[in-house]
Structure formats: structure tokens, C-alpha cells
Amino acid sequence: MHISVVIPLLNEEESLQELYDWIANTMQSNQFLYEVIFIDDGSTDTSWDIINKLSQQYSQVKGIRFQKNYGKSQALDAGFSIAQGDVVITMDADLQDSPDEIPGLYNLITTKNYDLVSGWKKKRYDNVITKNIPSKLFNWAARKTSGLSLNDFNCGLKAYKNEVIKTVKVSGEMHRYIPVLAKNEGFTRIGEKVVQHQARKYGVTKFGMDRFINGFLDLITISFLSKFGKRPMHFFGLYGTLMFLVGFFAAFFIGAMKLYRVSQGTKTILVTSNPWFYIALTSMIIGTLLFLAGFLGELIIKANPQEKHYKIKEKLNL
Template identity: 55%
Template sequence: MNISIVVPAYNEAESLPELTEWIRKVMQQHNFSYEIILVDDGSNDGTWAKIEELHQTHPAVKGIKFRRNYGKSAALNVGFAATSGEVIITMDADLQDSPDEIPELYRRVKEENLDLISGWKKKRYDPLSKTIPTKFFNAATRRMSGINNLHDFNCGLKAYRSDVIKNIEVYGEMHRYIPVLAKWAGFNKIEEQIVEHRARKYGTTKFGFSRFINGFLDLLSIFFVGKFGKRPMHFFGTMGVLSFLIGTIMALWIIGEKLYHIAAHIKLEREVTDQPLFYIALVAVILGSQLFLTGFVAELVARSSSSRNSYQIEKEI
């Protein structure tokens, strides 16, 4: 099969018939073999009934239904597991992504041997309350991930080689950072393509302000797990040793100053315990010890994990 199209849907009963019909026309025009996997993320507006109806009239449509709303990342992860195509396309169900982009995305993945292509909605129809925070997070993600050629990490329209989606796990709000997950898994052929952003035709956006907070926390999680997931002692141990050394140096300075005054028979203006530096040194030593012990425990957990030696292997002979 050429293409698998994964579409997460939450209360999108109005848009699904138009979207699937549009996809069908594009696929037939280019003679692609394809499947459309619609994932109902706990909708309460009749979305699942519409998916069942589409499946009856359109055999290429497959459906997965969650018992409750888990979020876009969960929908994508389950949809990825159900795919069988060479190239996987993800798009939103709200008709803001155009299926007309699919043939070019497929061509580039195949001909340029790319792992992932992320859409860039250069011209957007979103309010400033959404576009400004999005630009900030995209800039932060570029800096932290080192993927400097992407302008829009969160664009729902993406194309993947099948190996990529079978070797990453998407959870929480991680769908925003799939290119980062792919890079940490060893897939480095990541490119961008300018795509059309259409105004929403049906319903309203399903994302609130909390997505920015959750997205930022997940970005930190990706950075930490990707860099230190298999060697947590390198992070906690380094921070702990630095803190411990700083505290020790401060303590030695205070002790040296005390001894000097005793040897010179000079009375200290104030006792050691009255100095702020004493408490700063004490906190630094305690914090350093705790960080080091945290790293030690995390190292034990990592070593006992069933996936401690699970690595992404591209080829075997």
C-alpha cells in the first residue's frame, strides 16, 4: 500500500464526509493505493456514527474509537500502530489541512529518501493569541533540538516514512514535537514543505491556553529523556557534584576565615552562624548530596528497565 492517512477527530462529525471525499478524489487522480484511519478521540457529537457510515460506503476508511478523550497524541500513536502504508500522512480533521498537498509530500519522501516532512503554514488564519505563542515555542524547540530547518513543529500535516512512526512513541502533548522524537530515535532526514492553511469551516478549535503550558513541559521532558534517558547520572551527578563543590568551597572559606582570626587573635565581628554565606554553603552541600543520590537511584532504575538496551537499529545483516 502506498499511503496511510491518519486523522485524529474530536467532535468533527460535520467535516469528516467532506474530508474523506476530498482525500478519495486526490488518491484516485494519482492512482494511489491508500487507507484512511479515522481515530475518534472520545467525541460526543456523533463522530463515531459518521465514521461507521463512511466505512460502509468507502472501504478505504477504517475507524478506531476511544472510550473517552485522551488527546491528539494518543490518537496519533494508536493510528500509527494501525497503518500499513509505505508513507504515512497525518492531517487534522477540521479541513484546515488540504489533501491536495499529499501527492507532493509522498513524492518527496520517496524520491528524496526523507524520513519526515513537516508542513509549514507560512500564511495562517489564526488569531494573534495563538500565532505569537506558537512562534515562541517553535523558536525554543529549534534551539533545544538543533532542528534548525523547521519553522512549524506543530503543523498537523506531516509525512513520514513508515519506519519512523513504528519506532517512536507519542504521548502527553508530544505530537507537537514528533520531529524531535524522530531525531532522538536516529531519523535525521527531516525537511519542511510550505503548505496551505485554510480557515476553519466547521466547529471551533479544541485547544485552550493549557496546551502552551503542557507543550512547554513536554518539550523539557523530550530534551531530558532524549539526552539523559539512558544515563541519568550524567545529569543529576554533574549538577550534584557542582553544587557540593560550591558549598564545600564556601564552607572552607568560612572555616579558613575563622581560623585566621583565631590565630591572629582578632575578634570576629559576628559568629559564623550569623553569616548568610554559612547557610548558602549548607544548602549547597545538602542539595548537591540529594542531586547525586537522585542520579544514583535514577541510574539503578534505568539499569533495571526492560528497555535499558532497546536501541533503534536501522539495518541488520
């Protein structure tokens, strides 16, 4: 069996050599065949120079360098596209994820036949106010929305069967929800393993408080996509029909009342003076627009060329 370790990074020059040595030692002591794929997401320090040097020294090291910073999801997608291992491990480059966890994750995939195993940093060394508490709230909301009973959606240390990473498309900021994306694609054997969390040794975190806001917005997006992503007309068509019917019956009511008053010889007023006229008009317009949104969504799905939203500047050992 062959293992691919996929590592997205941004400005992690201090930790790369130490991280690779640690991974290599773990792999060799367990007699694993392996490759390490570094994806440089637009670093402005010497990270790429270090990756270049490692790739010249070790054939197991492969590198992808982005033209600019595109984000962790895009980096993972690029790494997944070239990963050859039967089991694929993802981890962060800041040494907060321990390579010593790789054998345990690998064994859960190969012996327990999990499709995906997510790490759970049960004991964390992050700031309680700015990271731990928001993270707990975020994970609670993710569990309730997705139906997956994972404790730590945002842990970068995960293991996958190769077929999972070749099936799931990661874009935008959806890296937090790869287990949900995998579940939506039919990979239901999803497990969790408590993993060791290391205190940051070098540099500073690349994520601010905005990641939790973006995370909740992405959670709403993925919740919608999981239900209606492949059939948008079922959502927009339903509410479009309801809105159009409200408008139609309101218009029918206005017309019937007008005819009744005329037949009774009662003095009539202008239709535009009736508030129901505006309710009917607005409802029918909104209903029509929702229908159009559903049709456009269906057309986009059928015409989607699966375009990659990043540009690769350079590759190593590929």
C-alpha cells in the first residue's frame, strides 16, 4: 500500500524541513511507501526554495506552486488531483499536526474499511477566546446541519481512500466540509480519531476570526447544495409555483370583486387603488423570477466544464 501526504502551505519556511524529516522518519519506521506533496499557496518567503531543495534530495517530495494565494481549498484540490496513494493523508505545514498519527489513521482506513477518518483535536493549545470557543460553536452548528457526528470539522489532519479524493471537488472555502461533501457523494463510512494537537512552534496563524463567519456562510451554502445542488429546480420551482399561485389567486380575487360590483351596479374604484393588486403583481413577478433561477441553475449544472479556479506556476517531480 502506498500513502500520499498532501500538505497545503503559506509562508511556512521555518517548519518545512523539520516537518518532512518527521514524516520521512515515521514512514520509514513503519515501512510505508509514500510521497509528500507540498502545495505552495502563493508564499512570499523562501518556502518554495526549501521545497525545491527537498525535491532534489528526495524523489518522494513533489511540489506545486500557485501563481498567487488562492486558498486552502484550491491547494487541496490541486494536491488531490495528483495524489497516487491508496490512502491520502492531509495535514497542515505548521507542525501543529503530528505525523506520528499517520499509522493510526492509515490502519483505520485499511483495517476498518472507513472511506474517511477525520482527526479530532480534543485537547487544543490555541487561544480559548479567539479559537476554542468559536470552534466549538462552529462544530456544533456543523453537526446539526450536516447530520455527521464529528467533533472537529476544521481539523486539517484527515485520512481518505483515494477514490474519495478523486470524487469530491473542493472549491471556494469548502475544505472544512470535505466529510460532508464525501457523504453527499455516497461515502458514508466516516470515522473520527482523537489526534495530538501541537502548540505552534514557528510563525503565526494565517487565519483570523473571519474564518468562522465564512465558515457559517459556507455551512448554509453546503446545506443547500447537499439537498438541491443537483436539482435546483426542485427548490426554486417549488417556491416559484407557490408565489405565482398567491399572485394569481390575488389577481383572480380582485377581478371577481370588480365584476361583482359592476353586476350589482355598485360604484367601483380603480384596481390600482386596491392593495391586493400590488400583492398579486409582486408575487407573480417573484414567482416568475424564481422559476427562471431554477432553469438557469439546471443549465449551469449541465454546462459546467469543471473549471479549476487556480493557476499553477511551477511543478516539481511531476
